[in-house]
Amino acid sequence: MDEYQKKIPAPAVDLYTRFIHGEIGRRAFLQGVSKYAVAGLTASAIVDALMPNYALGQEVPRDDERIRASYVTIPSPDGHGWIRGYLVRPFSADSRSATPARLPGVLVIHENRGLNPHTEDVARRFALANFMAFAPDTLTSVGGYPGDDYRGGQLFASLDRAKMTQDLVAAARWLKARPDCNDRIAATGFCFGGAQANALAGILGPDLAAAAPFYGSATPPADVPNIRAAILIHHGALDSRLVADYPAQEAELRRHGVRYEGHLWPDSVHGFFNDATPERYNRTTAVQAWDRTIAWFNEHARAAPPAA
Structure with missing residues (x-):
């Protein structure tokens, strides 16, 4: 197990996962965690260890001179009307020219609590890695990510899921149409965002070159025949529900001739990539999954599409 997997009992980590998915409420989470308090490990210490620490998970400072980032708002007529997001490009001498290099775009989709600092850092x-990334906030219509994951989860639960998907469709099409995009985009995301990356593959068809969903539910079977993207699937091997569903997901992709690759990362739970939640984070497999994602997007979104 990774060095970041500390002394918090695995059932307590599972309780946190159920809590952030809305399967149990805050009171049930706190009461459940208290069962695992032992000498030297109080319930409050367990809760503190499980909560996100965004300073700990930051790899790239917001003011890093190698990037240029801004918040932009774009129309989403079939969604909630508008969606705001965080747009980031690498900065170089070329960036100063009137016609900057056209880069592949990556849509980065947050978990079910809004556009928090971890997603912006990703x-x-x-x-x-020389991509243009856009991280939309599906909480835009209710004021955006509120600065608190618990409140963010409450706001998320209040929104129409189909309209959130249409917001993300609008974001993807806007990114692809930008003059500084090479006309090829990829999508990735985490939990809700992973499910949405899978969903977008079925909705966008040839407009999406690649997807790399992290611990997200599968594309609806009716939409799988529409997929033209190359799909890279990341699950933690200890994420029992999604691992149980994976064979059916894989069979459906194979049946329709979708190019895919799947990884069930060892010793890894749901959320293993999120270094802002160190009790779930697995440094070893997170680095491997990231490296494979970058290679996958370089192969399928940076290169020209194959001849028909």
């Missing part, structure tokens, strides 16, 4: 990581 977007900056993509910029340092």
